[in-house]
Structure formats: C-alpha cells, structure tokens
Amino acid sequence: MLSQPPRDERGEVIPHDHHEINNVDGLIRRISAHFIVADPKHPGGRKISTMAMRPSSDEDGGVSIDLQNEVELAGLNARAYVTTPEWMGSVCFTAGQVRNEGFKVGYDPLRSNPHHGQFWGLFPKAKQKALLRAAQWFVEVQGVSLHL
Amino acid sequence: METRKLITSLKLIHSQSTDQARMTLAESTPLWRTDVMHQLQELVHLQSGWDGYQGHPVANENAAFALGILQATCRESTPPPQIVPGPAGDLQIEWHTLRGDVELLVCGPNKVRAWYCLAPNDDGEEVELTNNFVDVAEWIKEVTETEFAVPAAA
Numbered sequence: 001m002l003s004q005p006p007r008d009e010r011g012e013v014i015p016h017d018h019h020e021i022n023n024v025d026g027l028i029r030r031i032s033a034h035f036i037v038a039d040p041k042h043p044g045g046r047k048i049s050t051m052a053m054r055p056s057s058d059e060d061g062g063v064s065i066d067l068q069n070e071v072e073l074a075g076l077n078a079r080a081y082v083t084t085p086e087w088m089g090s091v092c093f094t095a096g097q098v099r100n101e102g103f104k105v106g107y108d109p110l111r112s113n114p115h116h117g118q119f120w121g122l123f124p125k126a127k128q129k130a131l132l133r134a135a136q137w138f139v140e141v142q143g144v145s146l147h148l
Numbered sequence: 149m150e151t152r153k154l155i156t157s158l159k160l161i162h163s164q165s166t167d168q169a170r171m172t173l174a175e176s177t178p179l180w181r182t183d184v185m186h187q188l189q190e191l192v193h194l195q196s197g198w199d200g201y202q203g204h205p206v207a208n209e210n211a212a213f214a215l216g217i218l219q220a221t222c223r224e225s226t227p228p229p230q231i232v233p234g235p236a237g238d239l240q241i242e243w244h245t246l247r248g249d250v251e252l253l254v255c256g257p258n259k260v261r262a263w264y265c266l267a268p269n270d271d272g273e274e275v276e277l278t279n280n281f282v283d284v285a286e287w288i289k290e291v292t293e294t295e296f297a298v299p300a301a302a
Contacts, residue, residue: 030199030200030201032198032199032200032203034191034194034198034199034232034233035199035232037230037232037242037244038230038244039244039249040244040245040246041244041246041268047244049230049232049240049242050240050251051232051233051234051240051253054234054235054238054240054253055235055236056201056202056203056235056236057236061235061236064199064200064201064202064235082200110202112197113201116201124274125251125261125263125271125272125274126271126274129271148268148269
C-alpha cells in the first residue's frame with residue numbers, strides 16, 4: 001500500500017509526485033459515454049473527446065485515475081473495478097508516459113475509492129491530445145477508435 | 149432555462165388580392181437550437197459522479213453562456229455541435245468534420261478556451277476568449293459549411 005500523500009491544512013491532497021508510484025505502474029482513466037463523440041476522420045466515426053483529459057479544476061485539480069497496482073494488490077479485478085454499466089470503458093497509460101508529458105502522478109485515496117489517484121500539471125489542448133495518443137484501451141468501447 | 153425568442157428571417161407574402169401585398173414577420177428557429185437545448189438540459193441534470201469519479205453536473209450559468217456563444221456564432225444552417233460535460237461543471241462545444249475541428253471549452257461565463265484545427269495531425273490554434281467570438285464564427289463556418297460543387301470541366 002502506498003504511503004499517505006501530503007495534505008494541506010484542510011486535509012485536501014496537495015499536488016505531488018508520489019515516489020512509490022513507479023514509471024511502469026498502470027494508471028486507469030474511466031471513460032464515460034459522455035466523452036464519446038462523432039468524428040468522421042476516425043475509423044468507425046467515433047473517438048474520445050479531449051474532455052476526457054480535462055482536470056477537475058483549473059486551480060489544483062488534476063485528472064482522476066485509478067491506480068492499477070493498488071487495485072490489484074487489494075485482491076480486486078482491475079477491469080471489473082473500473083467498469084459498471086455507467087462507465088462503459090476505460091483507457092490506461094503507464095505513470096512514466098504521463099510523467100514524460102510533464103505531469104506529476106500522485107495518490108489521492110477517497111472514502112468512495114481508496115485506489116484513487118490524480119495527475120496534475122498544465123492541460124493545453126496539445127497535452128490533452130498527446131495523452132489520448134499515449135492511451136491504450138483497458139476496457140474497450142466497441143466502435144470507438146483511440147488513434148487516427 | 150429561459151429561452152430568448154429569435155427572429156432571424158422575414159417572410160414576404162404576397163396575397164392573391166389585386167391591390168395589396170402583405171408582409172409577415174415570422175419567427176425562425178435555427179436548426180441547431182432544438183438539439184442544443186436538449187443536450188444542455190441533459191447535462192445540467194447529470195448525477196454527481198457521472199464520470200466515475202467526482203464529476204459535477206454542468207453548471208446552469210455555463211450552459212446559458214454556451215447557448216449565448218452559439219447564438220452569436222452559428223448561422224441558421226450550422227449543424228448542431230456535440231456538447232461534452234467536464235468534471236467541474238464546465239462543458240465543451242465541439243464540431244468535428246472532414247474539414248477540421250472546433251472545440252470551445254466553457255470554463256465559466258466570459259472564460260472560454262477556443263481551439264481550431266484544419267489538419268488532423270496538427271496541434272491547431274488555441275486562444276483564450278471572454279466575450280468576443282468573431283473569429284470563432286469564422287472557424288465554425290470554415291469547418292462546417294458544405295463544399296461547393298466542382299464546376300464541370302470545359
């Protein structure tokens with residue numbers, strides 16, 4: 001289990017790069033149906049919107065993820081953990097891929113999701129598109145292409 | 149959400165009577181408006197956690213501002229955009245065609261990040277906007293208007 005992340009005086013996790021999250025560790029990002037858009041340029045005519053790589057706020061907010069190692073160390077099936085009828089699919093990167101784009105990758109356990117993490121940084125359109133190019137399907141949404 | 153009446157065209161109707169023509173003002177609703185209203189209504193009523201994490205429904209003020217942007221930039225024949233929610237009550241208005249892409253991220257009223265790209269593997273152009281969307285109207289027109297028929301060769 002990861003050591004506890006740094007927190008501010010309100011108990012909120014501070015953006016950080018967790019030294020115990022290794023570069024080869026998997027980061028899973030759930031893909032809501034609301035993130036799927038039509039684009040005739042993509043095979044199958046559908047793709048994931050750049051909004052799937054939008055942080056939770058422009059202040060200290062990051063992009064929420066599930067830490068694959070933490071899920072599996074808890075004895076859970078990672079694909080089942082991140083999938084319900086509501087969250088039809090998910091993509092994954094390695095922590096190293098996300099760090100290579102200039103982001104900090106950290107741990108942010110929640111009562112509702114003890115294996116929750118975030119990655120923080122700047123999210124101009126070019127970075128959002130780079131993250132989508134780096135992503136691979138973890139739970140694939142049929143008919144939705146990740147890459148051109 | 150309040151909607152504003154839009155009068156976008158005049159219909160001139162000539163009566164069959166011999167001496168007079170009648171003019172009628174007719175209210176014309178753009179093709180995209182009904183679709184956009186439906187999308188916005190759905191997004192402001194999203195459940196918290198809709199994204200699998202801590203996502204909030206789209207904020208009413210952001211939905212209203214988005215509608216205002218579209219009223220200012222879209223023509224009657226502009227195809228409806230796709231509207232994608234963000235985790236913080238924000239939203240993104242998107243058009244993707246074979247000609248290119250336009251994405252308008254509404255972070256809040258008068259706080260918009262607009263992005264436009266014609267080449268698929270290009271990073272495009274990204275600008276921060278408040279309430280002047282003149283350039284955006286041109287981008288939308290360029291990306292969404294249908295191509296004119298190629299004239300027959302002589």
